[in-house]
Amino acid sequence: MRVIKEYDERRSEIIDTAEQLFETKGYDKCTVNDILKKVGIAKGTFYYYFKSKEEVMDAIVAKYTDIITSRAEAVLQKKDMSPEEKLMDLFMAMRIEEKANSVELDSLHKPENALFHQKVLSQTVTAMAPILEKLIKEGNEKKVWHSKYPLQYMQIFLAASLTLLDEGIFVMDEDSKHSIMEALFSMLEKMLELPEGYCMQLLLKKSAESENMDGMK
Template sequence: MRTTKEYNERRNEILNAAEKLFHGKGYEKCTINDILKEVGIAKGTFYYYFKSKEEVVDAIVSRYKEIVVSRAEKILKIDNISPEEKLMHVFKAMRMEEKVNSDTLNDLHKTENALLHQKTLNQIVTAMAPILVKVIEEGIEKKVWSCSYPLQYMQIFLAAALTLTDEGIFELDADSQMKVIAALISILEKMLEVPEDSFMKLFMQNLV
């Protein structure tokens, strides 16, 4: 008798198989039939859970996003740190290396996974900007800094930071990457109208 699995269990099984195949073969080369064989299900079962391969990608991207958002939201609830520290901790929470293995991240950067990569960046900017706004508003309320356009500035900053520091897009040596990071921090300081070098020391402390 065929075993009926719980909805979420089967859905996650499909996602796990698809993620493995996307990273191994690349999104473009992987077919729905490949996923069916990997999981051992019929096409009708696949379409019960997902309408298309792209919908599977969206669900996988949501996994990455949820890791970052969950960590950032926990930081928002911390009361005994300054807005400056909270801001740096939220940025640190976005470092996927601590939750996703290096092989997975390297595969994400492959040309054949461009859509998966693009969607991940898009979702992280969309989800994280409002969280950063809460930190910015806390700093404004405590008169730590000023900011005319919190949401728009955070969207611009995230899009620039995630793109320019992404090794899958720009191949920079260590010195060039540090200069980009220094420039991004300088831009953040101008956005929040704080003195120059206000964030550099905090940033370096949060790298470890």
């Protein structure tokens, strides 16, 4: 058991150190030697855990997506919530996680982190779409909404949302961002055959409830 623990600890140390270096130096400019020097290990030790610098990056991306997906799966398990409430909870959880990691995510917008940035976006869509698909199918079964292509629609919605609301790709003021969000939810409503404005009203209600809960703490 101790051997396994030491393996996990060393692997985590390499990942955490590489993440710090990618944030400060940028992924492209950071070398394996930089990581070796910072951690204090030999090259052979590094390659025992990872085949390349890109594999370390994949592990960092997986760390972010694992946090988001575990929270999303927890929302899906809530028996006392309707499919609509779960859907808004999922979107809120994703936004909260994004804000919590805002400093780390800001570093992705550097030109030298372009590949890193791309992987975070693609892996988030890949990881989250099947979870949202389960929820959309639940809503179909309960006749809350009707969606002909649950997985594909969620892939499209996530890809559009993550790209258009990414300030590293599109720089916009708050009014423009709000308009984009309204358009995205309008698209989601069409995908789910819901009335116009339905999702936006639910999100605003959920946001207000969340703010009230924070104010009571």
